[in-house]
Amino acid sequence: MTMKTLRVALLTSTLLAGAAQAADVTLTIESWRNDDLTIWQDKIIPAFEAANPGIKVVFAPSAPAEYNAVLNSKLDAGSAGDLITCRPFDASLELFTKGKLADLTDLPGMANFSSVAKSGWSTDDGKQTFCVPMASVIHGFIYNKDAFKALGIEVPTTEAEFFAALDKIKADGTYIPMAMGTNDQWEAATMGYNNIGPNYWKGEEGRLALIAGTQKLTDPQWVAPFAQLAKWKDYLGDGFEAQTYPDSQNLFTLGRAAIYPAGSWEISGFRTQAGFEMGAFPPPVAAAGDTCYISDHTDIGIGLNAASANAEAGKTFLNWVASPEFAKLYANALPGFFPLSNEPVALEDPLAQEFMSWRTKCQSSIRSTYQILSRGTPNLENETWNASAAVIKGTETPEAAAARLQEGLASWYEPQK
Template sequence: MSFLTIKGAFRHMAKIGVGVFALATLTAEAGDKLVIESWRNDDAKVWNDVIIPAFNKSHPDIKVTFSPTPPADYNSALQAKLQAGTAGDLITCRPFDVSLALYQKGNLEKLNDLEGMNNFPDVAKTAWSTDDGKDVFCLPMASVIHGYIYNKEIFKELGLSVPKTESDFFKVLEKIKDESRYTPLVMGTADQWEAATMGFQNVGPNYWKGEEGPKALIDGKEKLTDPEYVKVWEHLAKWKPFLGRGYQAQKYADSQNLFTLGRGAIYPAGSWDITTFNEQADFQFGAFPPPTPDGQKTCYISDHTDIGIGLNAASANKKEARIFLSWMAGSEFAELYANQLPGFFPLGNHKISIKDPVASEFLSWRGQCEQTIRNSYQILSRGTPNMENQLWNVTVQVLNGSMEPKAAAEEVEKGLKTWYQPHM
């Protein structure tokens, strides 16, 4: 072999070495960074400015990037990333079946042995556990609570008291309608989901007795045509005169705007609305739980497990991801999250102080009322037709006056009977 040939071979080997070194460097740099996938693109500033810097105080060597996707695109975008092997290390989890499907496909790591998981009671872990309860695949982050937010200044102007019973509730609505220019109940039906979420799931727990209802529906011991469900739609049918002009074309954002402009008195709410109203309303507002049916002593609220976070089974940074998840399982994260995002309530057993007065009011109901989840989220929406989507559709029709409550109940029960054995 000639000198020139040997020299060329060394040059070729050197180039390969540089390439391997560069690739190794890039891989190392990628491995030093955790990426969080999330549908919550409205709280990016909180993660970037508060939560991640707080974590880095004790773990400066682990870099974390929050990478949100718009909510409507999240499920499909996440699926595409998981299939392509480009998804982040940490996956923000929707409750129940959507995340369970990811776990069953092998996309999420089992977290039974995660340090800090024992800070969460079984009821908090239910939304991210297998049906038999043996495996947990996402760390519970927060729940949201349903109720009503009201304009305190309008209540004072009209001499109104916060209603405790349903008869009180409708008397208050009547007085607002008859004696003022304000819309009594600020909600539209154009987007559909509000009707089910802030209507049916808000009012319903007082009728189906909290956790008893979902369990009985899953077991087939109760049907949606039973009186306790028909009565929910009967209650909602009585909202129609109080929803304001043109509510059938009113979208969710329209309702938020109407309330923050001071044009409505009562807003059927999820606690997540608190932040929006804090930013936009220039009046004092408060909250009250769903009034109980007359004569009923126990109150029930929807305290719905809403958001968790899991570990991508294909992550190259599992050790660092577990460190971050264990930190999230502690009291420091719980307090930061609850106060930076009023209306999202930690699910652990930590004692924390919530500074926002309206969020604190919502949270106080846990000590007064029994809690449950939205009854369509666990098991009952796995088939076709999807129970959650059916609830949207029929509840809108009831509120619009185009369907009778009994017919709404029959329609949803008929859907379950087509695919869910305990209801056949």
């Protein structure tokens, strides 16, 4: 081989290698879910790459508490990944309005989601969507099946049955009726007020009316959940005022409490810690035959960095995230985080399946304070934490708590003035 032929051969092989590398696009995902790293690496990414040769994916999470600040810095510096894991509502909406997230309204996969599913990642008027919904968390009550069996308690479906069950557990004395404390405040609102509340304000009907200003927090349907919370005090055990969120988790998983007001995210942790069989029931309705409503709260989505150099490959990935294949993979890898797509998904974990089955018989809504109503000061979400805890402790009446929240909201939110 002459030197000239060798040079041509080397040049040709270099060009061919360059072409092969050019065909491979690498997408980087920004996320706060660092606890999901192995699930993405071992299950989700291999499934996508097998179906999409030429596109590689790297999952590169940050610490949850630092995610917003780290992500904003990277976006401003132009060093952020192609795909951005989206928290619901205002944080992601702000990124979209600043031009940091691409408009995904016309992404074909978006047809797989309802307006409620997309609400966490849509503009206030619902006309533009900027993240593909990945999962929601559902609220209800997890219970100790052994305790219920020992005490002869049927799963309650109405409020009367719920309180009768609590009375029976309390009278027996073997178990604390319900594991929840008020020390950290947020549980009182999240697993209390916004858990049982949708049955009173009729889910989306009431939530949207509050945003529109046609209902007020002092209306009966918004005061009623506080009235129920005030009755919980007698069933939470001694010292509940100083009881932290981890304390409540431990009381339940150690078998010392019979019922746990819950978010479905507890399922995986409880599975590893509880030595008894668990069941779940949705928030009981006022009377048999009433329509039931559940808090099926949009929790996590994924969008496209508007500055990504790999936008087409990114959209290919996002359309896959919108598919039934992804929904099944994600929901079974993370029991308690439920698909938001319209396509039904069978879950392997029976407790997770029980939570998700409520969607077929109850109306889904999201937490009342999360969209639009916590943008001002005082912040309605944080104020609801405080009010819910105060009502349970008995330091504030349901009516006074509702009046305080309404006054705070009306002080800055024009439709409520």
